[in-house]
Amino acid sequence: MGLTTRTPSRAPSRRLCRAHVLALLGMLGLFGTSALGGCSGQMADQPSYKTGEFARLPASGSIPMVPRKPWASRLPPGTATASTPLLVNQAMIAEGKQLYADNCGFCHGARGLGDGPVGEVYAPKPANFQLPRLVSATDGRIYEVITNGYSTMPAFYKRLSPEERWRVVAYVRELQHGRE
Ligand code: HEC
Incomplete structure (x- = not known):
């Protein structure tokens, strides 16, 4: 038992x-x-990524949240050159188009008519680039709006480098002239 x-x-x-x-x-x-x-036998000696190292390159078209850059500052009004300082060619416009799609189109609309899906919630609505006042504005004026922001529109001085902002200006010009 x-x-x-x-x-x-x-x-x-x-x-x-x-x-x-x-x-x-x-x-x-x-x-x-x-x-x-x-x-x-050291913990640090291992095949892992260190702080600040990236496993892979960011996907094309992604928007990196970059640390502060020397160029990342607002622009005193009226100080941008009236016309773009860069040579505008097809490659530049193509880059501007991508930057526009990533940073502006969701508010201003794919054609710049102020009708992007996010822009819907804004009052006043994002600008329609076909407004005569904006068609006749200088490149520098549009560059300043992008750099500093404008009323409820966010500033891009931290997010886009000066070259990138000028590329966007070039693409906005294409939209205004109906070339896109
Ligand atoms: C989050 C939404 C939003 C984004 C993103 C945005 N905008 Fe705007 N933008 C606005 C709004 C809203 C206005 C109009 C504000 C007003 O009229 O008070 C405006 C106005 C403007 C104007 C006209 C300024 C004027 O003098 O009337 C330009 C030019 C412009 N935006 C360009 C751009 C470009 C280029 C980008 C991308 C780099 C961009 N915006 C991104 C919301 C946005």
């Missing part, structure tokens, strides 16, 4: 014991491999 009561109580503990041994062997196996991997 004593034997029959002991046996079932021992059986699970034996199974438990086997499980422990297996787990222990598994852990030894793991430690063994990692010990071979990191020769110096």
